[in-house]
Amino acid sequence: MHVVATAGHVDHGKSALVRALTGTEPDRLAEERRRGLSIQLGYAWTSLPGAGDVAFVDVPGHERFVTTMLAGVGPVPAVLFVVAADDPWMPQAAEHLAALDALHVRHAVVAVSRSDLADPGPAVAQVGAELERTSLRGSPVVPVSSLTGAGLGDLRTRLVDMVGGVPPADPHADVRLWVDRRFTISGAGTVVTGTLPAGTIAVGDRLSTGAGTGTVRVRGVQTLGRTVESVSGVARVALNLSGQVDDVGRAGSLTTPGAHRWTDVVDVRVTGEMARLPLRPMLHVGALSMATGCRPLAGDLVRLTLERPLPLRVGDRALLRDPGSRQVWGLQVLDPVPPPLLRRGAADDRARALRSASGAPDLVAEVRRRELVDVDTLRQIGVPDSSRSGDVIRAGRWLMSPARAELAAEQVRRTLTDHDRDRPLDRGLPSRCWPTGSDCRPPTSSPRWCASRSGSWVAA
Structure with missing residues (x-):
C-alpha cells in the first residue's frame, strides 16, 4: 500500500x-x-x-x-x-x-x-x-x-x-504508530487509527502506550476497510484495542514495547530564521502537537523540553510553529537522550559536541560523543549496532570509544600503581569493588576488565 x-x-x-x-x-x-x-x-x-x-x-x-x-x-x-x-x-x-x-x-x-x-x-x-x-x-x-x-x-x-519512487518501508522495523483518531464502537470497544510508516502490526500483538507505563493488546486490525490478520507499513490502519486504553489519547503513540527511549528533553538542529524562534513554540511531530520549551545552545542548535515524553529517535524530522506569526521551522533530532546542562558554559560545550552531527544514525560518531554507552540505549534511539571496526571498543553490551578506553586503562594503571605503592604486602587489586566494598563480578571473563573509581566495571 x-x-x-x-x-x-x-x-x-x-x-x-x-x-x-x-x-x-x-x-x-x-x-x-x-x-x-x-x-x-x-x-x-x-x-x-x-x-x-x-x-x-x-x-x-x-x-x-x-x-x-x-x-x-x-x-x-x-x-x-x-x-x-x-x-x-x-x-x-x-x-x-x-x-x-x-x-x-x-x-x-x-x-x-x-x-x-x-x-x-x-x-x-x-x-x-x-x-x-x-x-x-x-x-x-x-x-x-x-x-x-x-x-x-x-x-x-x-x-x-x-x-x-518512495523508498520501501522495512516490515521488520520497530512499530511507532502516531494515533490521529480514537473512538469507541459499540460491541467492539476502543478503536484508533493512524498511518503506520514501517514495521508490522498483527492481531494479538502488545504495544506500549508510553514510557513503560502501560500496554494494550491488538484485538483486530483493519486496513482500507478490510479486516486482516496483520498489516505492514506504509499503511493506513485501524486497530481495535483492549487493555490500558485510557492511556491512548488522540495524537498519542503506540510502539513496540521496549524498543524506544521515551524522552522529554531532546537536542535538535533547526532550519529557519533563528532570531524569530519563540521560547515556547508548538512542536508538531507525527500526528502530535504540544507546547515545548526552547533553549538555544549555539547557532542552529537548540535543546527542547517537552510537556510529556515522546518516543523520538536520531534523524526524526518535525516542526516548530509560532501560532501567532504562523511561521514554521524545521528540525532534525540529533540526540534524544542528551546530558544535563549543569554548569556555566555547558551549553557552548554541548553545541561544540553536536556541531558535526549530521542527523543520520552513526554508531561510531555516537559512541565517540557519548564515550561509554550500552547497545540497548543506542538501539532505542535508532542507532543500529552495525560497526565492526576498531573505532568502537566492545565488552558485552557496552561500547566505548578508543579515547575513553585509553583513559580508563590509564586510570586503572594509576590505581594499581598507587595501591601497590601504599600496600606492598598486598599487591594487586582486591576482589571487592573499590571504594564501595560491595561484592561484584565483572560483566565478562575478559582480563581486560577492572574496577573503576565509581565502583562500576570499565574496560581496561
Whole structure:
C-alpha cells in the first residue's frame, strides 16, 4: 500500500479531487458536507494500475485547522498538493508548502484544480516558481478538473510514478504508530487509527502506550476497510484495542514495547530564521502537537523540553510553529537522550559536541560523543549496532570509544600503581569493588576488565 496526503489552501478542491480519484467521499462529518469544508482528517482509497492500493489522507485547508493538517502530513512520505486555477497564490498554500519543506518532503505531485474555470497556465507558472525554493522542487504540475475529468488520467500516471519512487518501508522495523483518531464502537470497544510508516502490526500483538507505563493488546486490525490478520507499513490502519486504553489519547503513540527511549528533553538542529524562534513554540511531530520549551545552545542548535515524553529517535524530522506569526521551522533530532546542562558554559560545550552531527544514525560518531554507552540505549534511539571496526571498543553490551578506553586503562594503571605503592604486602587489586566494598563480578571473563573509581566495571 501507498499513502498520500493532500495539502493546499481551503476551498481549492482537495476533497473534490480525492473524490474524483477514488469515487469515495473523504468528508465524514455532516457539518463538513454542509459547509463544503474539511474539518477533520478524511480518508479514501483506490487501486491504481502499476501502483496497487493508494490511500489518501485528506487534510483541512482552513487556517484554523493547521494543527489537524500537520497531523495528517506528519507521518506520510508523499503529498498531493492542490492549487486552484481560478485563485491567486493563497496564504494557506504558502503555509502548507513551508511545512512540507521544513519536513523535507520530497515526493509530491501538484494538481492545478478547477482548470475548467480558468486558464491554468498562470497558476502552473506560479506554483512552479514557489516550489523551486523548497524540497518539492521539480515536482510535476498537472492541470485537472474534478468536474469534467480533464487531466485525471495524467494525474493518476504522475501519482503512480511518485509513489513508485518512495523508498520501501522495512516490515521488520520497530512499530511507532502516531494515533490521529480514537473512538469507541459499540460491541467492539476502543478503536484508533493512524498511518503506520514501517514495521508490522498483527492481531494479538502488545504495544506500549508510553514510557513503560502501560500496554494494550491488538484485538483486530483493519486496513482500507478490510479486516486482516496483520498489516505492514506504509499503511493506513485501524486497530481495535483492549487493555490500558485510557492511556491512548488522540495524537498519542503506540510502539513496540521496549524498543524506544521515551524522552522529554531532546537536542535538535533547526532550519529557519533563528532570531524569530519563540521560547515556547508548538512542536508538531507525527500526528502530535504540544507546547515545548526552547533553549538555544549555539547557532542552529537548540535543546527542547517537552510537556510529556515522546518516543523520538536520531534523524526524526518535525516542526516548530509560532501560532501567532504562523511561521514554521524545521528540525532534525540529533540526540534524544542528551546530558544535563549543569554548569556555566555547558551549553557552548554541548553545541561544540553536536556541531558535526549530521542527523543520520552513526554508531561510531555516537559512541565517540557519548564515550561509554550500552547497545540497548543506542538501539532505542535508532542507532543500529552495525560497526565492526576498531573505532568502537566492545565488552558485552557496552561500547566505548578508543579515547575513553585509553583513559580508563590509564586510570586503572594509576590505581594499581598507587595501591601497590601504599600496600606492598598486598599487591594487586582486591576482589571487592573499590571504594564501595560491595561484592561484584565483572560483566565478562575478559582480563581486560577492572574496577573503576565509581565502583562500576570499565574496560581496561
